Amino acid sequence: MPAPDAVVVGSGPNGLAAAVVLARAGLQVELREAAAEVGGGLRSAHLFDSEVLHDICAAVHPMAAASAFFREFDLRARGVELIQPEIAYAHPLDDGRAGLAYADLERTCDRLGPDGARWRRLMAPLVRRSQGLVDLLLSDLRRPPVDPLAAAMLPPRVLAQGTPLARHLFRGPEAPALLAGVAAHAVGRLPSLPSAATTLLLGHLAHGTGWPLPRGGSRRIAAAMVDDFVAHGGVVHTGCPLTALRELSGVPAVLLDLGPRGLLDVAGPQLPPGYRRRLEAYRYGPGVVKADFLVSEPVPWKNPALGLAGTVHLGGDQRAVFAGENAMVRGSRTDDPLVLLVDPMAQDDSRGRPGKRPVWAYCHMPPGDGADAGELITAQIERFAPGFTDTVLACRSVTAPGMAAYNPNYVGGDIGAGAVTVRQLFARPVPRWNPYRTPLGGVYLCSAATPPGPGVHGMNGYFAACSALRHEFGIRTPPSLAPA
Incomplete structure (x- = not known):
């Protein structure tokens, strides 16, 4: 199999959105998920009885209907x-x-x-x-x-x-x-x-x-996104955690559905000291x-x-x-x-x-x-x-x-991936004109720790993917997302 053009790490709603956009732009994209199944906050499971389905995180989706x-x-x-x-x-x-x-x-x-x-x-x-x-x-x-x-x-x-x-x-x-x-x-x-x-x-x-x-549980939203990603040539790897960013050296674009703590864990020594200090100062709620x-x-x-x-x-x-x-x-x-x-x-x-x-x-x-x-x-x-x-x-x-x-993105149990304060609405995760693009070449953040913040709306992943398309591949017009 040829080396991928892009790798998305993490399959929450923003990771899935980023993967969909990149694959629809014609890139060869791989999606890596540490857990045994994709979905992040969109997972559903039979917790007590095989006939009863529970949503594990998100259950009601006003922004998935509106974004x-x-x-x-x-x-x-x-x-x-x-x-x-x-x-x-x-x-x-x-x-x-x-x-x-x-x-x-x-x-x-x-x-x-x-x-x-x-x-x-x-x-x-x-x-x-x-x-x-x-x-x-x-x-x-x-x-x-x-x-x-x-x-x-x-x-x-x-x-x-x-x-x-x-x-x-x-x-x-x-x-x-x-x-x-x-x-x-x-x-x-x-x-x-x-x-x-x-x-x-x-x-x-x-x-x-x-x-x-969603009828049938929140997992139905994740399944629809994965189906579209695979239909456009995407490859999904589950049970595949990323322990160090160096594992993906040579990949032109890496999009991380990780919060600041996750980025520090996989790439801390590679980050410029000033950027690293600002990530360390990021507040969780x-x-x-x-x-x-x-x-x-x-x-x-x-x-x-x-x-x-x-x-x-x-x-x-x-x-x-x-x-x-x-x-x-x-x-x-x-x-x-x-x-x-x-x-x-x-x-x-x-x-x-x-x-x-x-x-x-x-x-x-x-x-x-x-x-x-x-x-x-x-x-x-x-x-x-x-x-x-x-x-x-x-x-x-x-x-x-x-x-x-x-979910390691829920630091301390914070399901919003960061305190929702005035400062962290506009400087999320750090003060930077392009908050998705990190100082590491080709590496982007696409999690809820970027604008516009938490929620199942896919916009963080969408904006990060569009930024990667523009800066790494010269693609300035986002692909259509409409069903075939």
Whole structure:
């Protein structure tokens, strides 16, 4: 076999996106994955029962339905059904009420009563210019926005949602709780400017392209990408870890779906001292503790409307969510964590069988905390779904160090591959005009530690691959990603 033109190391969604772009450009590309199967955060598995499928990391994919990479790649045309829940996300309160973000914006506003008009003023303009907004927030952040009007909407909304003003924008508790739950996806201090950008991006998508679940599990997205890569001549090697970058000497382009710690591990001595010091200074965020449940029946929510939601945020009102997440950022555990929960079979009956179904949940932990929060997650679910414990047939919890062992990019259990701060939004992983291109000739980073940051959207891999095509092969026009 001839030597490859390019090697992609790591097969998470960004590694797969990079591999697809390079192979479609006509290069001979090899993909190396240390684990026994590809997918990274897109893996699914039968954890307890051969008839029940659990998503190991990502389960719900708002950005896979919206990003420029996946819009052109067109998952639906490749047989991947993205199921849109009637309620994209929900947030219950202790008195039995709940904030419900319906796919239908007007229905959401109607349910929010006196806060409906405020919700409409916040979300409707964003929904109308959604593609421009998504393409701006999921860009490499180095070129002017394609839609200036979408960009102009952001500053006042980011300031409102990312400052103490966020505590005073609504009258009732439901709307603030809804937004607080979405903001917590940024995994950091609340409120903050990065969490506000997350809120606006994910929040408005609920009323647009949605927060879908792929029928048959997240692995279906990875499988579609691998199929396209192989169809264009790509070669996949699993169980093939990279221990030193020198193993790939002579390969014209090497794209690493690795974080700064991973790059230091495989190439530390080869890196210029200044670049190496900046990588060593890169900040990682809080960790995640995940719990997978095998249950006998749907989650017995106190508020039955929650059974229609794709994602449920559990943690009380806005004040409680802010307090819990901020304590976690300061390094203190809380007895009242925000828990993110998905009951996949509420949308996708292929995930299990009557009497056996999966439930997916996680919460955030302070940086470096290796505690097992499985019981804490269970108690938080029980708080809003009395009787849940009685439905549990089996449970597996994974600590933050366990998440890091599963995927070395999750340093300390940080599934975002780096703290989402203002500095690290624009200088990710280091201050550099082309953040994908390292000082080592032909070596590129394509992980979530590059712009635009974490999420299953493929844009980090896409931008890194386009940079490699331009600088290493003189190919300035990206290849089409559309299905044949």
